[in-house]
Amino acid sequence: xxxxxxxxLYVDHALQAGQTVDLSREQANYLFNVMRxxxxxxxxxxxxxxxxxxxxxxxxxxxxxxxxxxSQTAPLMLPPDLWLLFAPIKKARTDxxxxxxxxxxxxxxxxVQTDFTNAERIRQDRLQAHAVxxxxxxxxxxxxxxxxxxxxxxxxxxxxxxxxxxFADETAMGRSTLLPELVAPDASGGGWAILIGPEGGFSTxxxxxxxxxxxxxxIALGPRILRADTAAVAALTLFQTRLGxxx
Amino acid sequence: xxxxxxxxLYVDHALQAGQTVDLSREQANYLFNVMRxxxxxxxxxxxxxxxxxxxxxxxxxxxxxxxxxxSQTAPLMLPPDLWLLFAPIKKARTDxxxxxxxxxxxxxxxxVQTDFTNAERIRQDRLQAHAVxxxxxxxxxxxxxxxxxxxxxxxxxxxxxxxxxxFADETAMGRSTLLPELVAPDASGGGWAILIGPEGGFSTxxxxxxxxxxxxxxIALGPRILRADTAAVAALTLFQTRLGxxx
Numbered sequence: 202x203x204x205x206x207x208x209x210l211y212v213d214h215a216l217q218a219g220q221t222v223d224l225s226r227e228q229a230n231y232l233f234n235v236m237r238x239x240x241x242x243x244x245x246x247x248x249x250x251x252x253x254x255x256x257x258x259x260x261x262x263x264x265x266x267x268x269x270x271x272s273q274t275a276p277l278m279l280p281p282d283l284w285l286l287f288a289p290i291k292k293a294r295t296d297x298x299x300x301x302x303x304x305x306x307x308x309x310x311x312x313v314q315t316d317f318t319n320a321e322r323i324r325q326d327r328l329q330a331h332a333v334x335x336x337x338x339x340x341x342x343x344x345x346x347x348x349x350x351x352x353x354x355x356x357x358x359x360x361x362x363x364x365x366x367x368f369a370d371e372t373a374m375g376r377s378t379l380l381p382e383l384v385a386p387d388a389s390g391g392g393w394a395i396l397i398g399p400e401g402g403f404s405t406x407x408x409x410x411x412x413x414x415x416x417x418x419x420i421a422l423g424p425r426i427l428r429a430d431t432a433a434v435a436a437l438t439l440f441q442t443r444l445g446x447x448x
Numbered sequence: 449x450x451x452x453x454x455x456x457l458y459v460d461h462a463l464q465a466g467q468t469v470d471l472s473r474e475q476a477n478y479l480f481n482v483m484r485x486x487x488x489x490x491x492x493x494x495x496x497x498x499x500x501x502x503x504x505x506x507x508x509x510x511x512x513x514x515x516x517x518x519s520q521t522a523p524l525m526l527p528p529d530l531w532l533l534f535a536p537i538k539k540a541r542t543d544x545x546x547x548x549x550x551x552x553x554x555x556x557x558x559x560v561q562t563d564f565t566n567a568e569r570i571r572q573d574r575l576q577a578h579a580v581x582x583x584x585x586x587x588x589x590x591x592x593x594x595x596x597x598x599x600x601x602x603x604x605x606x607x608x609x610x611x612x613x614x615f616a617d618e619t620a621m622g623r624s625t626l627l628p629e630l631v632a633p634d635a636s637g638g639g640w641a642i643l644i645g646p647e648g649g650f651s652t653x654x655x656x657x658x659x660x661x662x663x664x665x666x667i668a669l670g671p672r673i674l675r676a677d678t679a680a681v682a683a684l685t686l687f688q689t690r691l692g693x694x695x
Binding site: 427446 | 525540544547548551552553585586587588669670671672673674675678681682685686688689693694
């Protein structure tokens, strides 16, 4: 890792050798005022598609600037085809879930409205920015897409064929956890999803519906009741070690 | 769980049938002003030693009050003999690590000062209060002790004989994770500990010392760099499913 620049920046721009990348005002402010980089300084760039590139500062201005791509320093590493569905909670914890899901390697982050979810809407743009920041920080070359808030019942009605849903059921305590239940790594040909409930749990109607759906596997996460952000990291850990890119 | 009172309160008081428990001013304020409980209302009490008890409000005053224990609603459940060592970081994330370690079932939480730790001191009393709050919230009957800040080098020099230390090494990426390395659940007769590094990682000297110690097992937590609070939950999940009380 020592040959890779320390400052990492996500840009929505094609990356290839010799490519000039113009910076937004915010990016220029971050690089040149906050981090005090000057001309010729190194920055790592990624765009979620072309891996990570070493770039050099070509022009450092107060309100803008540009970088030039030099060479690729890491290939694109896509996370497993895993969605994280969660019910938005208090602002700080929702931000944490997006950050954690990005670090842990979810491919898509989907806030869902459940019967006991208070949130009527979310700031999708703000949550997406959190995912970008987490990807910059964790050394990843991919940024998961954060969807807009959708109703859980509609998401379940429109569920894509072949995708398996792992449902963290706080009433399943004492039953076995993820590892033994998901028999084979290739048990799901159409990808995976994890559903974490809201702080108040799922309603009885939701739980009964979830348990009856053929693509749903309920799992328990230990003998204590976990907060939603803790449960998200725990379930993602179990998935990644058993079926994902921690193997 | 439906027969257990919803409000849970940790008290530093012996609990047995018929026992009267006097409330502090803060506890009385919480129960009677914030939660608006009246005489005869139910509260779940635990003290970390006697399990969980259903208690009824006997006296509800503005600055105090008392409860009377009725019957035990859950036995004492001790977590595995597992310590979590971590380097304190920004205040909010340190609070989160204490909360998460309590939810995830650590027996003892030990903030340690590493070469790259900025913190010179911590507010042990405030962190202990976070552990109490997390125990109240997660349904546990045990509260882990939060130690005062100690230097990592001294902790390692005084390491108790027979205790195994799992060291989350961010430079071990690509190597195998916890599960295959810790061969047998009874591999450690003297308990376990997990060490999570600071945001800036361990120094070279620390890493070399850790790797050379016979009681240390380095583990990797996936291909991305995790923040300390994420790494704590991930490592605790792996421990609990493999060796702890999630089995």
